Amino acid sequence: MPEEAVTTLRAELDRFERAEEGFALLEVFLEVARPRLGAVVLDPVGLRLPDEMTDDRALVQELIAGIEGEPRASGRVVERGFDMEDAQARWDYVRLAYSSNQATVWSARHRTTYFEVVGQHRATYWLPDSLKAEYFQALTARGWGVPDDWLAAVAKRPKPWWKRGGQ
Incomplete structure (x- = not known):
């Protein structure tokens, strides 16, 4: 069965009239996509509030301080997971994702990325047609x-696996 076409959607906070609009869009996405989600993680090192955030600054700064106070596991990969079945964890993740150097929402089945924030400034959704609709x-x-x-935005079909290499 061929893979669904995927649409790439830019979601940086500065593209919205208010940062909270970007947060609301991510919150709705996490609710809708919940049955399809795999790991929902972020890098807890170096969290900082985005300049665009207006509401909830104090609450999110408290979250950041709490995470910074948690003991760090020894190892090279630093990742903090969030349980999307928990409404508070979803709220926390939405605000912290844009405060993180790396935040990712993975799909359950194909281990593909649905959403990612990189460097606190670049944010992207990659949505298969059915999930986008x-x-x-x-x-x-x-x-x-x-x-x-x-x-x-126009959806594109993923390349067949045999063409995904270094081409």
Whole structure:
């Protein structure tokens, strides 16, 4: 069975009128995608509030301070997971993802990335057609507008596995 086409959607906070709009879009995504999600993780080292964040600054700074006070596991990979079944963990992740150097939402089945923040400034969704349709419908049902460039984005079929190498 061929893989679904995937749409790439830019989601940096500075592209929204208010950072909280970006947070709300990620919150809705995590609710909609929950049955399809694998690991939802971020790098807890060097967390800092994004300049664009206006609401909840004090609450998120408390979260950051709490995480910075946690003991660090010895090892090279630093990663903190979040349980998406827990509403508070989802709220925490949404705000901390944009405060992190690396935050990733993985799919359960194919170990592909659905959402990623890199360096606190670059954020991207990669959504298969079926999940994108469900997500956009949920946004509309909750009264959120889907960004125009997201609506205009064209889905692309993934390359067959034998062409994904170094080409």
